[in-house]
Amino acid sequence: MTVLYLAHTECDNTLHKSALEGLAVAGDLAAGLGEDLAVGLIGGDVAAAADSIADCGAKFYAVSGADFADGRYASDLAAAEAIAKAVGPAIVIGPDTSRFSRALPGLAIRLGGRVDTHLSGFTAEGGKPVAKRWFYRQRMEGTLTRDERPWIVTLSSGIAAPFSGAGSAAVEAVSVDVSGVRTKVQGLECASEDAQTIRPDANLLFVAGAGWTKKQVDGATHVDVAETTIQTFLGATKASLGSSKSLVDISGEGGAVISFLTHMHQVGQTGATPRHPKGLATCCHGEEPHVVGWRFIKERRAINTDAGCGWAQGKCDVLYVGDAFAVMKKVNELLG
Numbered sequence: 001m002t003v004l005y006l007a008h009t010e011c012d013n014t015l016h017k018s019a020l021e022g023l024a025v026a027g028d029l030a031a032g033l034g035e036d037l038a039v040g041l042i043g044g045d046v047a048a049a050a051d052s053i054a055d056c057g058a059k060f061y062a063v064s065g066a067d068f069a070d071g072r073y074a075s076d077l078a079a080a081e082a083i084a085k086a087v088g089p090a091i092v093i094g095p096d097t098s099r100f101s102r103a104l105p106g107l108a109i110r111l112g113g114r115v116d117t118h119l120s121g122f123t124a125e126g127g128k129p130v131a132k133r134w135f136y137r138q139r140m141e142g143t144l145t146r147d148e149r150p151w152i153v154t155l156s157s158g159i160a161a162p163f164s165g166a167g168s169a170a171v172e173a174v175s176v177d178v179s180g181v182r183t184k185v186q187g188l189e190c191a192s193e194d195a196q197t198i199r200p201d202a203n204l205l206f207v208a209g210a211g212w213t214k215k216q217v218d219g220a221t222h223v224d225v226a227e228t229t230i231q232t233f234l235g236a237t238k239a240s241l242g243s244s245k246s247l248v249d250i251s252g253e254g255g256a257v258i259s260f261l262t263h264m265h266q267v268g269q270t271g272a273t274p275r276h277p278k279g280l281a282t283c284c285h286g287e288e289p290h291v292v293g294w295r296f297i298k299e300r301r302a303i304n305t306d307a308g309c310g311w312a313q314g315k316c317d318v319l320y321v322g323d324a325f326a327v328m329k330k331v332n333e334l335l336g
């Protein structure tokens with residue numbers, strides 16, 4: 001029974017990095033199970049995307065055309081269903097993009113299968129597919145198997161190296177009639193890169209702590225300077241922005257706030273657990289409930305005026321004891 005990997009193209013007709021990562025997982029799984037791999041592509045024009053992964057050893061299927069260029073539950077589901085029915089797979093895998101997170105659970109209903117979402121791994125063990133999934137805010141990783149087929153799963157990003165292997169792909173077109181779909185796509189409005197400061201693919205996580213809004217040595221607060229300094233750094237480096245709980249909570253307490261921070265930025269026990277190769281904490285004390293959110297950050301640095309802060313207690317690789325306002329001003333100058 002075939003392993004079917006589904007992917008959709010982006011607005012520039014390429015495949016997103018997470019789609020290439022998922023393909024690597026699907027290819028390894030099919031090889032481990034001794035099954036065939038099929039790839040189903042959905043998008044406006046999928047020819048370039050198919051060629052970009054032609055070497056993955058799969059048979060290619062595609063539903064393409066203007067109706068499938070943008071994410072829309074009804075057309076994505078109809079396309080996925082048509083490809084699945086052409087392939088007859090035991091397992092269907094897709095990346096957990098917003099498009100597929102919406103559409104693929106519906107596919108499980110249409111095919112009478114089961115779905116598991118946001119998997120952190122999917123491998124062949126002893127001839128059986130075994131899924132991995134994080135529980136309890138990524139503190140425990142569980143493994144699960146299922147007897148029901150087709151088993152439909154979505155994979156989280158960052159769990160495998162992206163597949164690479166371009167060539168010339170022969171693609172079997174699958175036609176789908178969506179003329180009866182009432183939802184019309186009016187257009188897609190993307191957040192500008194500068195407005196969107198949570199960037200999961202960034203190499204660096206920049207954490208802003210409450211110290212940025214506290215009284216400084218001159219006895220005054222300088223939130224406006226803090227905002228400009230942080231924004232200049234993020235603009236130059238395209239780092240991802242994180243925050244401590246104290247800082248994002250300040251708005252509720254009526255204090256001076258960094259205007260572009262929301263609770264979505266909070267890193268820690270009751271916040272996010274991002275995965276970036278490097279992290280830099282500024283004006284953040286490094287208390288345990290915050291630092292547990294750094295579990296997957298490999299190289300950690302912090303800037304704090306207090307040489308005895310939490311980061312100094314073995315929680316970072318390098319602690320710069322200094323004024324983050326001055327240090328980041330200098331860093332911004334060096335970045336030009």
Ligand SMILES: Cc1cc2nc3c(=O)[nH]c(=O)nc-3n(C[C@H](O)[C@H](O)[C@H](O)COP(=O)(O)OP(=O)(O)OC[C@H]3O[C@@H](n4cnc5c(N)ncnc54)[C@H](O)[C@@H]3O)c2cc1C
Pocket residue numbers: 208209210211212214216243244245246247266267268269270271272282283284285286287288289290293303304305306309322323324325
């Ligand atoms: C159940 C529970 C869950 C929690 N969950 C989370 C969570 O998910 N995430 C989280 O972040 N917290 C969480 N907390 C809160 C956490 O314990 C801390 O209170 C919080 O992380 C402190 O934030 P902070 O370090 O930004 O602020 P502060 O503790 O106020 O630290 C500010 C730091 O800035 C430094 N500083 C000031 N000015 C400068 C300067 N010019 N240059 C350099 N350094 C400067 C100070 O020395 C100080 O160390 C939780 C707490 C509890 C009880």
